[in-house]
Amino acid sequence: MVRAAEPGDEGAIADTLARAFDRDDETVLVRRLQDGGTAVVSLVAEVGGVVVGHALVSRVEARIDGRRIEVMALAPVCVRPTHRRRGIGTRLVEAAIGRAADAGAEAVIVRGDADFHGRFGFSEGRARVFVTSRSGDALQALEIVPGALSGESGTVDFPRTRTDA
Ligand SMILES: CC(C)(COP(=O)(O)OP(=O)(O)OC[C@H]1O[C@@H](n2cnc3c(N)ncnc32)[C@H](O)[C@@H]1OP(=O)(O)O)[C@@H](O)C(=O)NCCC(=O)NCCS
Numbered sequence: 001m002v003r004a005a006e007p008g009d010e011g012a013i014a015d016t017l018a019r020a021f022d023r024d025d026e027t028v029l030v031r032r033l034q035d036g037g038t039a040v041v042s043l044v045a046e047v048g049g050v051v052v053g054h055a056l057v058s059r060v061e062a063r064i065d066g067r068r069i070e071v072m073a074l075a076p077v078c079v080r081p082t083h084r085r086r087g088i089g090t091r092l093v094e095a096a097i098g099r100a101a102d103a104g105a106e107a108v109i110v111r112g113d114a115d116f117h118g119r120f121g122f123s124e125g126r127a128r129v130f131v132t133s134r135s136g137d138a139l140q141a142l143e144i145v146p147g148a149l150s151g152e153s154g155t156v157d158f159p160r161t162r163t164d165a
Contacts, residue, residue, distance in 0.1 A: 001045070002046075002095045004041060004044075009051060012051035013044060015051075016053065016054050017054060017076070020078035020079060020081065021078065026076045033058045033075075038060070041056075042054070042055075042056050045079065047088070052083040053089065053092050054076070054077070054092075055074060055093065055095070055096045056075060056076060057073070060072065060073045060109070061155075061156070063156075064154035065152050069106050069148055070104050071108070072100040072107075072108050073109050074093065074100070075158070077092055077110075090119070100144065101144045105144050106145040107142060107145070107149050108141070108142045109141045109156060109158060110122055110142075113137070117140050122140035123140055129149050129152070130155065131153060
């Protein structure tokens with residue numbers, strides 16, 4: 001079951017993040033996004049009443065050809081290693097995209113495994129309008145509003161973790 005996180009889920013979310021990622025950067029990132037007020041929705045996936053997955057959608061600053069557009073980032077999305085390959089990540093991403101669309105996103109961006117995210121329509125090609133000098137996984141984007149990412153040149157401020165280049 002995927003649901004919105006509630007007060008009291010913080011510990012289970014932190015534990016899920018710690019188990020899902022080798023580094024603690026994502027825990028820091030989630031806290032910073034929530035404290036910074038840019039988080040739109042925090043989702044948890046539960047199995048048997050235990051939180052085993054987490055996804056966070058946040059508003060990011062984005063412009064294309066000088067025009068401000070409503071872009072939301074899906075970062076992070078994770079599932080405990082013990083519960084992977086059962087469709088939980090899929091349900092989290094689908095719910096996150098739906099919530100982002102409901103909240104007015106024209107596009108959603110993500111970084112991470114392109115094969116996994118490609119299943120939902122994210123592509124590096126769609127994100128190409130954004131000029132980024134960041135290293136690591138390539139930025140991928142999904143248009144909610146067709147044509148939202150059309151243009152010559154754009155900027156986007158993908159949420160940074162502490163050790164990002
Ligand atoms: C990526 C992640 C969220 C997927 O969660 P999951 O619950 O295993 O995903 P699903 O079970 O819905 O997977 C659906 C399909 O996606 C594919 N897939 C899943 N994880 C994948 C990965 N790491 N690489 C490539 N394909 C992947 C598989 O084909 C899978 O289908 P299968 O069951 O036929 O094998 C999970 O592996 C994870 O937490 N990884 C560490 C954190 C991370 O890298 N997050 C993404 C960037 S923030």
